[in-house]
Amino acid sequence: MILTCPACTTRYMVDPLELGRDGRRVRCAKCGHSWTQTPPQDLPKAVVAEPEPVVAVPARAESRQRPRKAAVGWLVFLAVVAGGSAALYHYRQQVVDYWPPAARLYTELGIKLRVLGDGLEIRNLHLAQSERDGAPLLVVTGEIANKTQAAKDVPMLRGALLDAKSAELQHWTFAAGQGRLLPGEISAFQTEVANPKPEAANISITFTVDHDAKPAGSDSAAP
Secondary structure, three states: OEEEOOOOOOEEEOOHHHHOOOOEEEEOOOOOOEEEEOOOOOOOOOOOOOOOOOOOOOHHHHHHHHHHHHHHHHHHHHHHHHHHHHHHHHOHHHHHHHOOOHHHHHHHOOOOOOOOOOOEEEEEEEEEEEEEOOEEEEEEEEEEEEOOOOOEEOOEEEEEEEOOOOOEEEEEEEOOOOOEEOOOOEEEEEEEEEOOOOOOOEEEEEEEOOOOOOOOOOHHHOO
């Protein structure tokens, strides 16, 4: 809206809403003349909206219900986590025996483990080529020594034939010659592999649990 001073005809740009419904006194900034300026006839009237009704909710009931649901949810979650953690801790030795890489995780968590064959040493491995019924036969001999001052049970042994890149070609399990060794005692063992893979370049003998016992040289011995 443009206002014109009646005295000096100076013009001003004014927001018509600032004049209100009944007009107001204004003064010319140039000459100081004052007059009552009314708003234009087409000035829209302000519409006052009725406030929407507010539905009251009992605050006490709501504040109690939500924390209770949240608490129950957390309790269930913690129970599942605690139960799983307890099982993993209680059966930690079985977990590591069946999946040896898990030992690193337990070690990082500061959980002590019983190392399979701890205190026992596999040594003096020898390989010999032979034949049986015209089929090639690999004869593996070695020793297990108890290096501790206590009697030790001897676990099952696991043999594996490896290629030049140490990739496993065949594996099998077998029992040692003696199931328990006294302090300082040494026991010899022997195992045979029928029809060994021709690309085998090395052999590995380690302690294991009796969960995948397979005859050496059978089809099921291949990984």
